[in-house]
Amino acid sequence: MDSAPSATPLASSLLSIRPLPETDIDRALDLAYLVFHDTPEDEKRKHHRDLLLGCHRIGAYDGDALVGVLVAFPFTVSVPGGELPCPSLTFVSVAPTHRRRGVLSGMIAKLYEKCVADGHPLAALWASEDAIYGRFGFGPATYGNTVEINSERPLALRLTPDDGPLRLVDPAEAPALLGGYYDRTRAHRAGRIARSEAWWSEEWLVTEDEEDDELSPPRVVVLGARPEAGRPGGTPDITGYAVYRTKTRDDTSGLVRLDELEADTPGAAAALWRYLAGIDLTGVIRAWGRPVDDPLLLFAADRDQVRVTGHFPALRLRLVDVRAALLARSWAAPADLVLEVTDAHLPANEGRFRLTVNGQDATYTTYERTSDPADLAIDVRDLASAYLGGTPVTSVVRAGLATEHTPGAAATLDAALRTEHLPHTVDEF
Numbered sequence: 001m002d003s004a005p006s007a008t009p010l011a012s013s014l015l016s017i018r019p020l021p022e023t024d025i026d027r028a029l030d031l032a033y034l035v036f037h038d039t040p041e042d043e044k045r046k047h048h049r050d051l052l053l054g055c056h057r058i059g060a061y062d063g064d065a066l067v068g069v070l071v072a073f074p075f076t077v078s079v080p081g082g083e084l085p086c087p088s089l090t091f092v093s094v095a096p097t098h099r100r101r102g103v104l105s106g107m108i109a110k111l112y113e114k115c116v117a118d119g120h121p122l123a124a125l126w127a128s129e130d131a132i133y134g135r136f137g138f139g140p141a142t143y144g145n146t147v148e149i150n151s152e153r154p155l156a157l158r159l160t161p162d163d164g165p166l167r168l169v170d171p172a173e174a175p176a177l178l179g180g181y182y183d184r185t186r187a188h189r190a191g192r193i194a195r196s197e198a199w200w201s202e203e204w205l206v207t208e209d210e211e212d213d214e215l216s217p218p219r220v221v222v223l224g225a226r227p228e229a230g231r232p233g234g235t236p237d238i239t240g241y242a243v244y245r246t247k248t249r250d251d252t253s254g255l256v257r258l259d260e261l262e263a264d265t266p267g268a269a270a271a272l273w274r275y276l277a278g279i280d281l282t283g284v285i286r287a288w289g290r291p292v293d294d295p296l297l298l299f300a301a302d303r304d305q306v307r308v309t310g311h312f313p314a315l316r317l318r319l320v321d322v323r324a325a326l327l328a329r330s331w332a333a334p335a336d337l338v339l340e341v342t343d344a345h346l347p348a349n350e351g352r353f354r355l356t357v358n359g360q361d362a363t364y365t366t367y368e369r370t371s372d373p374a375d376l377a378i379d380v381r382d383l384a385s386a387y388l389g390g391t392p393v394t395s396v397v398r399a400g401l402a403t404e405h406t407p408g409a410a411a412t413l414d415a416a417l418r419t420e421h422l423p424h425t426v427d428e429f
């Protein structure tokens with residue numbers, strides 16, 4: 001980035017936007033609970049306080065009154081070929097008395113300044129309402145499917161599930177047992193957040209579900225390799241795992257709510273799905289946030305039994321520093337294109353830039369300002385949607401949101417951005 005952006009001017013000169021000190025964390029939580037209509041128990045409040053301690057915090061003050069809060073987790077997100085630090089917004093709250101006066105806009109401008117100062121090219125969030133964040137340059141970079149499986153009858157599959165051993169493990173063991181496995185999935189799935197041990201135990205595998213107290217504690221089932229495929233010494237390798245909770249009634253119509261299922265191979269995935277469908281006293285699996293290219297949708301033999309019930313934008317990305325973001329990812333094919341980028345908030349991203357991806361394995365990338373005519377004009381929010389390979393630029397052009405000045409430019413960019421697996425985010429925050 002050439003220069004830091006200046007903060008958006010605020011409607012009231014009394015408003016000041018600045019880092020929120022530790023001593024104001026309780027006030028920040030009070031404001032967040034007010035706007036999210038929450039009345040947490042002491043334990044949850046303490047948990048939130050601990051979370052906020054480890055985050056970057058921005059406050060908006062009207063005189064002495066705290067009227068706005070924005071918090072950013074110091075996350076790291078996987079991108080094609082690597083990972084990047086990615087401040088990730090949460091607890092975004094503006095007092096009902098101070099709405100639509102530019103408080104959120106001011107806090108986001110402050111966050112971008114911080115990202116630029118820290119050399120962090122990305123920011124991310126999950127949106128509470130779809131309409132809020134596009135104007136700030138955030139675009140949906142990953143999508144998820146909700147999938148419902150009728151498990152009152154055996155799961156019909158077009159392939160033979162692996163016959164490796166399944167075992168239920170104590171969730172307390174899961175971070176140590178599965179942390180490395182999950183990390184490896186991040187190498188082929190862009191859009192995944194790195195999980196600390198604390199994130200596994202205090203967020204992901206927390207005993208009581210935050211939204212439904214009738215659900216069981218999390219169950220963690222691990223699939224091992226067949227014994228002959230195990231490592232010397234007899235320790236079976238893990239070839240997949242699933243995290244789920246159950247809710248049963250007095251009959252067989254209980255629920256399996258699947259939170260996560262990862263597998264090395266289609267056969268391993270099939271074994272885990274078959275296990276979930278076979279849990280007694282349950283008749284339905286509801287899986288939330290499955291990858292859009294989940295192989296289950298192809299190897300299920302009866303798509304009346306396995307239905308996609310929803311499709312939603314998941315992680316929204318902001319390319320705060322387009323150049324640094326593009327140079328940090330790997331590419332699938334060569335390209336030589338002039339992009340004309342618009343960015344209403346960060347002028348350093350605006351203008352025409354020549355993107356070149358060279359070398360036999362598309363490893364050498366440059367992105368430099370140019371006065372050459374543009375091949376493709378695109379807004380920064382749509383570039384963010386395309387960045388992890390989740391939204392084809394050709395689709396953005398077809399939707400009338402980007403302009404192709406050179407025929408084939410969007411297809412060339414898509415070929416270069418392509419990833420083997422679609423990007424996917426499991427962790428909602």
Ligand SMILES: CC(=O)SCCNC(=O)CCNC(=O)[C@H](O)C(C)(C)COP(=O)(O)OP(=O)(O)OC[C@H]1O[C@@H](n2cnc3c(N)ncnc32)[C@H](O)[C@@H]1OP(=O)(O)O
Binds near residue numbers: 091126131
């Ligand atoms: C990552 C997260 O934490 S998501 C959670 C977001 N927080 C919430 O939903 C809590 C309840 N809502 C709020 O606290 C506030 O209404 C916020 C944070 C959503 C918006 O704060 P405000 O200070 O009112 O936003 P601000 O005045 O800066 O608005 C900027 C622009 O966004 C628009 N906007 C703000 N909120 C919304 C919304 N909910 N839907 C559509 N547009 C919106 C404004 O109209 C304005 O548009 P303009 O630039 O064309 O005039």
